[in-house]
Amino acid sequence: MAKQFQSVQGFNDILYPEVGKFQHIESVSRQYFGLFNFKEVKTPVLEQAGLFVRSIGNGTDIVEKEMYIFEDKGGEILSLRPEGTAPAVRAYLEHNIDRQDAIQKWFYIGPMFRHERPQKGRFRQFHQAGVEVFGIDDPFADIEVILLADKIVSSLAVKGVTVRLNSIGCPACRPVYLRELKSYLNGITDRLCEDCKRRIDTNPMRVLDCKKEGCMAATAGAPKTTDYLCSVCSAHFSTLRSGLDALRQGYTIDTRLVRGLDYYSRTVFEFTAEDAGAQNAVLAGGRYDYLVELLGGAHTPAIGFAMGIERIAALIDMPAVHGPDIFFIPITEEARVRAIGLADRLRRADKTCEIGYGEKTIKSMMRRADRLNAAMVIIIGKDELRDGSITLKRLSDGLQEKVDDATLLEAVRRMSQ
RNA sequence: GUGGGUGUAGCUCAAUGGUAGAGCAUUGGACUGUGGCUCCAAGGGCUGAGGGUUCGAACCCCUUCACCCACCCCA
Structure with a gap:
């Protein structure tokens, strides 16, 4: 590379x-x-x-x-x-x-x-x-x-x-405890690992925290903080x-x-x-x-x-991710202008919108909408441009209807149920 | 700072000295304006980097970088 x-x-x-x-x-x-x-x-x-x-x-x-x-x-x-x-x-x-x-x-x-x-x-x-x-x-x-x-x-x-x-x-009280602990540890040094021998002086309480079995056994009878x-x-x-x-x-x-x-x-x-x-x-x-x-x-x-x-x-499950509420599929430049305008209205109503761009086919944009886990798509193709309508489709069950701009938000809400 | 392991396609991994592969993913097609399922096809690699050995290296050797795990220690 x-x-x-x-x-x-x-x-x-x-x-x-x-x-x-x-x-x-x-x-x-x-x-x-x-x-x-x-x-x-x-x-x-x-x-x-x-x-x-x-x-x-x-x-x-x-x-x-x-x-x-x-x-x-x-x-x-x-x-x-x-x-x-x-x-x-x-x-x-x-x-x-x-x-x-x-x-x-x-x-x-x-x-x-x-x-x-x-x-x-x-x-x-x-x-x-x-x-x-x-x-x-x-x-x-x-x-x-x-x-x-x-x-x-x-x-x-x-x-x-x-x-x-x-x-x-x-x-x-801690100094008293530390004195007792140190003297205890100094009495069992032969049973401690090299790290712990060093810890007796640098940080004696850490000897109690050692994960090695030998040290844990050796310190089983060590003075406890709570007793002091x-x-x-x-x-x-x-x-x-x-x-x-x-x-x-x-x-x-x-x-x-x-x-x-x-x-x-x-x-x-x-x-x-x-x-x-x-x-x-x-x-x-x-x-x-x-x-x-x-x-x-x-x-x-x-x-x-x-x-x-x-x-x-590292210990929790991935929270559920949800896709956009609406994925727009506009197939011409004119359609994209309409899509952006409609998306603005839907976003004001708190609907998450994503718009498909590029000279792509409806099929490829449908696939992308599916992959993004969109709830619905809005198709604005040649037919829709001609009669001023919008095709709204719910992806979960494929339910689809043609609506106009004025009733779009209502239709989206209905399909969200 | 010390020790061990691993680096090959976007991801997970094959290939043990002789033409670099699979699955998944991506893109396209079957289906000329409709996703998921299925099938077909395509794109994608200086095998982490640099050097060496060899007729020939992903593979062996050296160096280096990165990641992972552990120690130390800490959230």
């Missing part, structure tokens, strides 16, 4: 009809975001790189090797956003939102960028729909956010989803659980569940799907009570989640 331009690795075109899944996911998400009274925020895809370094954490892979980072012409170090929470917090602070009303419920939908090796469920440009709740410490905010996530995922009929839940404590929660975190977690129980929201406690980003505290949750390949987290979130102040604001508790749109799309 001749040399051609091609899309950048990990950056995909989303074409029809596949794009229908994305539209469906987005519209269902917007519907529930609206019902829960969340307001949309659109933030830029570019931010100062330091925003992510500060919020996501210096030791994380996202910051160390996955950011699209570059120096712009003015010498600023910028980055394509790898996630949506940090920009939302930045916007929250930049516009002094907390001084008007600290309680905010925001949602966003848009592309994110991470320079990783693509694989199933992972792309360098991918899309997330997410929410952020600012200013509410109450565990019922956690409950509502989890309920909202579940509403969206269930409504999209994603198969085989499990809601996993855990609490990873706060700056008061301080009284405040413990009360928060137990109110959260009893609230979910009372509302019959299903979930499973997974004490191995940790989050990769540094800013999470207390509640963490993840929706995982079978059949999603190795990257099976379709939605994940948690509390980040210390991020706002970490970025220079007043102490502001917050919780949110992000849903991977591509990952959801």
Whole structure:
């Protein structure tokens, strides 16, 4: 093949009809975001790189090797956003939102960028729909956010989803836990894989997340975050659980569940799907009570989640696609003029119209109408031009009649029944 | 960043060193102004790209690019 331009690795075109899944996911998400009274925020895809370094954490892979980072012409170090929470917090602070009303419920939908090796469920440009709740410490905010996530995922009929839940404590109790965990892990290093030995120092909680059987067996008796929660975190977690129980929201406690980003505290949750390949987290979130102040604001508790749109799309059926209401078959230039005029009238009546062009035969245009799954065709041929009529035909059963311009819309509506 | 797999028609795939094929799709015809079903026919390829071995390469070797899957990590 001749040399051609091609899309950048990990950056995909989303074409029809596949794009229908994305539209469906987005519209269902917007519907529930609206019902829960969340307001949309659109933030830029570019931010100062330091925003992510500060919020996501210096030791994380996202910051160390996955950011699209570059120096712009003015010498600023910028980055394509790898996630949506940090920009939302930045916007929250930049516009002094907390001084008007600290309680905010925001949602966003848009592309994110991470320079990783693509694989199933992972792309360098991918899309997330997410929410952020600012200013509410109450565990019922956690409950509502989890309920909202579940509403969206269930409504999209994603198969085989499990809601996993855990609490990873706060700056008061987590250090104690981490100390215990590290000492436990240091006692069983001979049973851990090479990666996990390294993780003991870099990110000890991730050892619990290792999929290797040997490591899972070795860490079966490891200290659990939930056993080390301080009284405040413990009360928060137990109110959260009893609230979910009372509302019959299903979930499973997974004490191995940790989050990769540094800013999470207390509640963490993840929706995982079978059949999603190795990257099976379709939605994940948690509390980040210390991020706002970490970025220079007043102490502001917050919780949110992000849903991977591509990952959801891989797990849902293609929504039904429907063709145009009317396909016009005009066989001469004069007929095409009439067709465009009539199409304009029908479109005003909310009918989707497509017009066949070119010196084609009626047969070829009929075939095209059928292929596009049109509901009806309008034939304007020599006969129709001569007597000023239109031939309207319904494709499902072949019912056909001749009408005039004045009664066309009425006939179309009748045939739509 | 590491490892494995795959690149042949628009799509899904055959052809294991000797003339590049099929199904589906597309276009046209059978049916001169009427779709779907059936039948017939046609168009469509530098076999991802570049180099090498050979009388001869889709096939063997080297390089490179892309895609897929997995690791790392994450939505």
